[in-house]
Each structure stands twice: as structure tokens, then as C-alpha cells.
Amino acid sequence: MTPNSTYLKVPFEWTSANTRSLTPDPEGASWKIDETVDELLDVVSQTLDASRDPADASSVAKFGARQAAQRLLQSPREWKCSYEDDWWKILIFHGEAAGFVLPVTYDEENGSMGTIFHTGLVPRFRSLGLSRLLLRLTVTTLMSAGVLRIYCDTDASNEPMIRSFTSEGWTRLPVREVPVPVDFAPGEPDISNDPR
Numbered sequence: 227m228t229p230n231s232t233y234l235k236v237p238f239e240w241t242s243a244n245t246r247s248l249t250p251d252p253e254g255a256s257w258k259i260d261e262t263v264d265e266l267l268d269v270v271s272q273t274l275d276a277s278r279d280p281a282d283a284s285s286v287a288k289f290g291a292r293q294a295a296q297r298l299l300q301s302p303r304e305w306k307c308s309y310e311d312d313w314w315k316i317l318i319f320h321g322e323a324a325g326f327v328l329p330v331t332y333d334e335e336n337g338s339m340g341t342i343f344h345t346g347l348v349p350r351f352r353s354l355g356l357s358r359l360l361l362r363l364t365v366t367t368l369m370s371a372g373v374l375r376i377y378c379d380t381d382a383s384n385e386p387m388i389r390s391f392t393s394e395g396w397t398r399l400p401v402r403e404v405p406v407p408v409d410f411a412p413g414e415p416d417i418s419n420d421p422r
């Protein structure tokens with residue numbers, strides 16, 4: 227894997243030692259599993275199409291939003307990540323699909339470590355504070371599954387996501403500069419999510 231550039235990443239972790247209680251989701255918010263994948267694909271596609279994350283932007287520029295979303299949704303197992311069918315959820319806010327969260331575990335850690343393969347909100351549901359709900363669902367899903375540590379990072383330019391992790395009580399770790407594979411696209415090996 228030959229790097230052609232680097233990304234500056236801000237990592238955060240949540241461990242089983244974190245006893246902070248999670249705020250309930252606000253009225254109007256609920257979660258659903260997409261039985262057909264179509265709705266999830268739509269939500270992911272709209273999110274990637276308007277993302278400030280440089281990896282998202284790069285993938286959309288290369289493949290178009292819908293194909294970038296397809297690649298993302300199809301790729302966790304290639305990267306030795308696993309998930310149960312009912313972990314991946316669409317956030318419904320006042321009846322509309324507003325966002326998604328894709329929690330996974332690392333196979334090499336025997337399910338003891340997890341991450342967010344990707345998450346986000348469609349543009350019209352941003353700046354409403356809903357990103358915190360995405361993090362809470364991640365914590366409840368993975369901790370219920372027996373994960374001991376959740377490690378995630380986000381691009382240093384992604385101020386809303388950084389603020390959201392911070393507000394939700396995740397522990398901030400030192401910033402890392404990570405190489406970007408030449409053919410990087412979301413859903414491909416997001417080595418930024420690899421803490422080792």
C-alpha cells in the first residue's frame with residue numbers, strides 16, 4: 227500500500243470503564259434497520275455527497291455518490307470487520323430518514339474492540355445536534371455486544387464531529403497523521419480507524 231498523502235486524524239475512544247450515562251434520544255427520534263438496503267443506500271449516498279471529510283469527497287469525486295455508498299456498505303468484511311445484521315441503523319427523525327450509523331468490531335480483536343465504520347447525517351438534518359445520537363447508538367450497540375473499547379477517529383477538519391465526540395464524553399487521544407492509500411475511498415481500508 228503506497229501512501230500518496232496523509233490525513234490528520236483526531237482519535238477518540240470509549241471504554242467499558244466509562245460510566246457516563248447516555249442521554250435518551252429526543253422526542254421524534256427513532257431507529258430502524260433497513261431490510262432491503264435501499265433506504266440505507268439512499269441515506270449514505272446523500273450523506274457522502276455533502277461531506278466535509280476529505281476521504282468521502284475523494285470517493286464521491288471518483289465514483290459518484292451512489293457508487294461510493296455502495297462500495298462503503300459492501301466493504302467491512304474485506305477489512306476484517308464484522309457486524310450483526312441489526313447493528314446498522316437508520317436514524318428516523320420526525321418520520322424522515324435523517325442519518326445512519328454502521329458499528330463494527332475488529333475480527334483480529336475477537337470482538338473486544340469496535341469502531342464506527344461510517345456515520346453521518348443527510349444535509350438537511352445537520353446542525354440540529356443529531357450527531358450525538360449517532361454516537362450514543364454506537365456505544366449502546368457495541369457495549370451491549372460485549373465490546374470493551376471503541377476506537378474512532380475523524381478528520382482534523384471535521385469540527386462538528388470532533389465537538390460531538392467531546393460533548394458525548396469520549397476520551398480524546400493524540401492527533402495522528404496517517405498515510406492515505408493511493409486508491410483510498412470510504413469503505414476501503416480506512417487505516418485511520420486502525421489503532422495499531
Ligand SMILES: CC(C)(COP(=O)(O)OP(=O)(O)OC[C@H]1O[C@@H](n2cnc3c(N)ncnc32)[C@H](O)[C@@H]1OP(=O)(O)O)[C@@H](O)C(=O)NCCC(=O)NCCS
Pocket residue numbers: 273274276277278279345346347348351352353354355356357358379380381384385386387389390393
Ligand atoms: C459529522 C456530522 C455527523 C455532524 O453532525 P452535525 O449535524 O453537522 O453536527 P451537530 O449539529 O450534531 O453538532 C455537533 C457539534 O458541532 C457543532 N457544530 C455544528 N456545525 C458546526 C460547524 N459548521 N462548525 C463547527 N462546529 C459545528 C455544534 O455546535 C455541536 O457542538 P457542541 O457538541 O459543542 O454543542 C455531519 O456533519 C455529517 O454527516 N457530515 C458528513 C459525514 C461525516 O463527516 N461523518 C463523520 C465521519 S468521521
